[in-house]
Amino acid sequence: MVHAPPPSGCDDERVGFYRDTGVVLRLQKLGEADRIVTVLTHRHGKVRAVAKGVRRTSSRFGARLEPFGHVDLQLHTGRSLDIVTQVQTIDAFGGDLTGDYPRYTAGCALLETADRLTSEEGEPARELFLLLVGALRGLAGGTRDPYLVLDAFLLRAMVIAGWAPAITECARCGTEGAPYHRRFSVPAGGAVCEPCRPSGAVVPSEPTWRLLEALRDGDWATAEGTDGAARRDTAGLVAAHLQWHLERTLRSLPLVDRRGGVPRVDLAAGTGLEVDEPSDGPPRAGEPAEGAPRRAVPTDGPLRSERVAR
Numbered sequence: 201m202v203h204a205p206p207p208s209g210c211d212d213e214r215v216g217f218y219r220d221t222g223v224v225l226r227l228q229k230l231g232e233a234d235r236i237v238t239v240l241t242h243r244h245g246k247v248r249a250v251a252k253g254v255r256r257t258s259s260r261f262g263a264r265l266e267p268f269g270h271v272d273l274q275l276h277t278g279r280s281l282d283i284v285t286q287v288q289t290i291d292a293f294g295g296d297l298t299g300d301y302p303r304y305t306a307g308c309a310l311l312e313t314a315d316r317l318t319s320e321e322g323e324p325a326r327e328l329f330l331l332l333v334g335a336l337r338g339l340a341g342g343t344r345d346p347y348l349v350l351d352a353f354l355l356r357a358m359v360i361a362g363w364a365p366a367i368t369e370c371a372r373c374g375t376e377g378a379p380y381h382r383r384f385s386v387p388a389g390g391a392v393c394e395p396c397r398p399s400g401a402v403v404p405s406e407p408t409w410r411l412l413e414a415l416r417d418g419d420w421a422t423a424e425g426t427d428g429a430a431r432r433d434t435a436g437l438v439a440a441h442l443q444w445h446l447e448r449t450l451r452s453l454p455l456v457d458r459r460g461g462v463p464r465v466d467l468a469a470g471t472g473l474e475v476d477e478p479s480d481g482p483p484r485a486g487e488p489a490e491g492a493p494r495r496a497v498p499t500d501g502p503l504r505s506e507r508v509a510r
């Protein structure tokens with residue numbers, strides 16, 4: 201059942217109740233006691249609905265409508281915003297995340313990305329919803345590295361959005377690498393072969409390529425066998441690729457604390473990956489001029505070799 205038929209005698213055919221499951225992405229205050237809750241649902245895409253009275257301590261379902269909550273909802277179709285009439289908790293992921301800063305910040309990045317990737321309210325986003333629930337379950341379970349869970353989610357969300365970075369094939373000509381091409385270019389769309397490589401492409405290590413492929417394919421055995429350097433570089437490439445497509449910074453992503461051997465994603469300083477060409481000199485076509493806001497992978501970040509002697 202998607203939409204229940206409107207009650208008899210109702211003169212507005214939009215009025216009716218419907219049920220769906222969803223993940224609470226965001227809350228906004230509304231008036232004295234109400235909230236607008238943004239939920240990524242299983243069947244109705246992203247829904248913004250009014251939850252009345254939930255900021256009162258006596259609210260029946262206020263506590264169930266918190267970010268990260270996986271809930272079963274009954275909604276009443278309204279003229280502008282729908283109204284939440286019942287909430288039941290399926291998984292209270294928030295309780296498992298709020299006491300653990302790395303998991304919490306990774307979770308915030310999951311919610312924000314899901315929100316940003318679903319701009320058309322009401323447009324079905326079933327695959328993204330299922331991916332989000334799986335990622336939250338992985339984070340809350342506490343057995344997987346939260347940053348690998350995050351990067352796997354981001355990569356697979358980009359696949360769903362149609363922005364999958366090329367990993368084994370050249371983004372420009374489609375030639376397969378053996379097994380990987382050497383260079384990665386965010387503006388080009390991922391891996392690039394030698395004849396196609398644009399200036400400013402970075403040179404990920406082979407373990408980084410393997411990790412990118414493993415996270416995209418859900419190969420956790422391979423992903424969990426990688427070291428901190430590959431995880432850090434992969435995180436930088438995934439974040440840069442996502443940002444290139446979103447065209448503005450995800451607010452929560454730079455807050456992800458990469459403790460435990462994996463440094464945080466510092467997008468302002470670039471990926472730290474080796475760049476195979478000097479980027480001094482005038483900006484090339486498609487690059488921001490000096491002083492312009494940066495996007496994607498800057499090529500003048502700190503480098504490990506080749507350009508150390510300046």
Ligand SMILES: [Zn+2]
Nearest residue numbers: 370373393396
């Ligand atoms: Zn090519």
